[in-house]
Amino acid sequence: MTHKIAVLPGDGVGPEVVAQAVKILRWAEKMTGKQLLLTEYVAGGAAIDRTGTCLPEETLRGCIDSDCVLFGSVGGPKWDALPGRQRPEQAVLKLRKELKLYANLRPAILYPELTGSSPLKQEIVQNGFDLLIVRELTGGIYFGEKGTEETAEGMRAYDVEQYSEAEIRRIARVAFEAAAGRRGQLTGVDKANVLETSRLFRRIVDQMAEDYPRVAVRHMYVDNAAMQLVRDPGQFDVLLTSNLFGDILSDEASVLTGSIGMLPSASMGGGTFGLFEPIHGSAPDIAGQDAANPLGSILSAAMLLRFSLGSARAADAVEEAVRQVLSRGCRTADMAERGVVAVGTEEMGDRVLRALEASH
Numbered sequence: 001m002t003h004k005i006a007v008l009p010g011d012g013v014g015p016e017v018v019a020q021a022v023k024i025l026r027w028a029e030k031m032t033g034k035q036l037l038l039t040e041y042v043a044g045g046a047a048i049d050r051t052g053t054c055l056p057e058e059t060l061r062g063c064i065d066s067d068c069v070l071f072g073s074v075g076g077p078k079w080d081a082l083p084g085r086q087r088p089e090q091a092v093l094k095l096r097k098e099l100k101l102y103a104n105l106r107p108a109i110l111y112p113e114l115t116g117s118s119p120l121k122q123e124i125v126q127n128g129f130d131l132l133i134v135r136e137l138t139g140g141i142y143f144g145e146k147g148t149e150e151t152a153e154g155m156r157a158y159d160v161e162q163y164s165e166a167e168i169r170r171i172a173r174v175a176f177e178a179a180a181g182r183r184g185q186l187t188g189v190d191k192a193n194v195l196e197t198s199r200l201f202r203r204i205v206d207q208m209a210e211d212y213p214r215v216a217v218r219h220m221y222v223d224n225a226a227m228q229l230v231r232d233p234g235q236f237d238v239l240l241t242s243n244l245f246g247d248i249l250s251d252e253a254s255v256l257t258g259s260i261g262m263l264p265s266a267s268m269g270g271g272t273f274g275l276f277e278p279i280h281g282s283a284p285d286i287a288g289q290d291a292a293n294p295l296g297s298i299l300s301a302a303m304l305l306r307f308s309l310g311s312a313r314a315a316d317a318v319e320e321a322v323r324q325v326l327s328r329g330c331r332t333a334d335m336a337e338r339g340v341v342a343v344g345t346e347e348m349g350d351r352v353l354r355a356l357e358a359s360h
């Protein structure tokens with residue numbers, strides 16, 4: 001069985017962290033007996049420099065022709081002055097839209113070993129937490145009508161937030177299914193006291209709740225949810241939210257796990273095709289220094305194995321290896337507590353690999 005994986009390292013620390021995830025995929029190839037055909041494509045600023053566009057046709061084609069995509073990160077100061085539509089970030093936005101990846105799964109787990117690295121007080125996080133953000137990814141304000149225009153009173157800019165019933169239903173279904181397979185608690189996060197889109201979200205989620213009697217549904221305003229996350233993250237199981245709110249809350253949730261460098265994500269479109277990327281950005285300040293945390297990328301590879309390649313056993317093994325490496329005290333600089341000597345990107349990747357090889 002051959003599986004085609006499009007690899008898009010991108011910019012900044014993207015190539016370094018993706019290289020570690022690739023090591024893990026090579027291990028999985030041996031473990032599962034599945035042949036993995038990895039092909040690299042340019043994206044983001046690197047693609048702008050080479051081809052003039054952030055998502056060249058060849059890259060998009062390569063992704064479409066693959067079984068899944070392993071993505072690094074895009075963007076950097078070099079391209080910051082470009083107008084909106086030409087920015088490197090458009091690469092990932094276009095990929096999500098073109099590949100119809102409407103469901104973004106962002107698990108945030110605080111391992112008991114890492115409670116000391118969380119910025120939260122020990123008494124709040126002593127038991128760790130395990131939550132999943134289900135973020136709508138191809139609609140909302142990100143993709144609504146937008147523009148900037150001159151008016152008699154000066155400039156005016158607008159971005160329209162809109163959601164259709166069908167868009168809400170399909171993302172809500174993903175969240176209900178996820179909750180049913182976890183602890184059975186679903187929190188819809190919105191701003192229904194102000195926004196029409198949020199009110200529609202609530203109405204549809206409440207209707208659908210009747211089909212999932214084992215899932216307990218509650219709703220929470222996004223401002224309150226942002227606060228509850230730092231007050232008591234352990235209260236959450238699955239959070240269902242819109243594109244913009246999900247973007248914001250997932251950065252917040254990530255740092256509570258000790259470091260934004262830890263969080264993986266899967267972007268799915270209803271089938272097994274998916275795009276897998278760490279939620280962190282390109283971190284240009286530490287790029288090329290072997291200082292980035294590759295665990296977000298490695299855990300994204302685990303999600304790839306689970307969701308696109310159907311290799312749950314390999315995925316479990318990778319997640320377990322990460323946990324083991326952390327419990328042995330191994331840390332990259334972003335999550336090292338005072339006095340702990342940090343390892344580099346390569347070394348962290350190698351430690352996870354060695355843990356895998358030792359146990360399988």
Ligand code: IPM
Nearest residue numbers: 089090092093247250279281
């Ligand atoms: C993310 C990122 C992207 C987003 C950017 C790079 C466009 O912040 O994946 O969370 O806003 O979705």
Ligand code: MG
Nearest residue numbers: 247248251279
């Ligand atoms: Mg983000």
